[in-house]
Amino acid sequence: MEFILEDISEAEVARRRGVYTPLTDTVRDLVDAVIRTEVSEDALDDARRRIAEVVADLRSKQMDGPYGVRHTRQNTGMAWGNAVIGVRNALAPPLDVVHVDDGVRSDFTLGAAYEGPPGCVHGGVCAMLLDHLLGNAASTEGPCYTGTITIRYLRPTRLGALSARAWVTERTGRKLYAKGTISDAEGVTCEAEGVFIVPRSAVDTPAVRWSQG
Numbered sequence: 001m002e003f004i005l006e007d008i009s010e011a012e013v014a015r016r017r018g019v020y021t022p023l024t025d026t027v028r029d030l031v032d033a034v035i036r037t038e039v040s041e042d043a044l045d046d047a048r049r050r051i052a053e054v055v056a057d058l059r060s061k062q063m064d065g066p067y068g069v070r071h072t073r074q075n076t077g078m079a080w081g082n083a084v085i086g087v088r089n090a091l092a093p094p095l096d097v098v099h100v101d102d103g104v105r106s107d108f109t110l111g112a113a114y115e116g117p118p119g120c121v122h123g124g125v126c127a128m129l130l131d132h133l134l135g136n137a138a139s140t141e142g143p144c145y146t147g148t149i150t151i152r153y154l155r156p157t158r159l160g161a162l163s164a165r166a167w168v169t170e171r172t173g174r175k176l177y178a179k180g181t182i183s184d185a186e187g188v189t190c191e192a193e194g195v196f197i198v199p200r201s202a203v204d205t206p207a208v209r210w211s212q213g
């Protein structure tokens with residue numbers, strides 16, 4: 001696992017973000033539209049053909065593997081393929097994670113693409129978001145990885161406007177213990193606790209700032 005130096009200015013990071021964000025937002029909109037469309041089957045076939053053309057255009061010049069986790073010389077992180085926060089990943093809600101006094105928080109909306117039980121968020125999606133947030137809270141001094149995480153689902157999390165927070169409760173050597181919650185307007189729907197570990201191999205890694213560029 002290697003972090004990649006993207007040797008560009010902060011202004012260039014912002015410029016690229018401005019280019020990719022609307023594209024990813026449109027693809028996210030496409031995913032929602034496909035789930036909820038009720039147009040005729042002929043219209044669906046026509047849509048499929050036009051979308052396939054766009055896919056072929058995008059594939060005409062492509063990197064070999066995943067985007068990776070990049071960072072600038074100023075240590076701004078560019079995890080743009082990330083499943084939770086990726087600027088270029090339409091599968092990501094995406095979460096905009098904000099650092100607060102006691103950890104991190106994020107306000108976000110989950111739509112039809114995240115459904116598990118009827119009208120509710122898939123439990124695995126809740127786990128993924130909490131894993132990221134707890135990991136982000138624990139990664140303030142450098143990257144750390146989930147060792148063990150436990151989720152307790154207190155009641156169904158309805159699709160719609162949600163917020164989440166995470167904070168570190170304890171540190172022992174390379175192990176950071178963190179907790180977090182997802183809440184709707186009525187309060188906490190699920191909570192998590194986990195152990196996040198700064199891997200031996202990462203001790204010499206330059207501390208990438210664990211926030212999005």
Ligand SMILES: CCCCCCCCCCCC(=O)SCCNC(=O)CCNC(=O)[C@H](O)C(C)(C)COP(=O)(O)OP(=O)(O)OC[C@H]1O[C@@H](n2cnc3c(N)ncnc32)[C@H](O)[C@@H]1OP(=O)(O)O
Nearest residue numbers: 077078079132135136145146147148195197199200210211
């Ligand atoms: C740019 C914006 C992005 C911003 C993004 C920021 C947030 C990103 C968060 C993403 C979170 C993820 O999804 S991370 C991806 C999912 N996680 C992974 O893939 C991790 C896979 N596992 C590993 O790589 C490894 O097993 C590690 C790193 C977890 C541990 O390896 P290690 O470094 O060799 O650790 P080791 O010396 O054996 O053990 C150190 C101590 O940790 C304990 N320990 C070891 N493994 C575990 C474990 N699974 N659960 C509990 N505790 C454990 C040991 O007992 C020991 O305790 P003691 O004897 O010292 O008491």
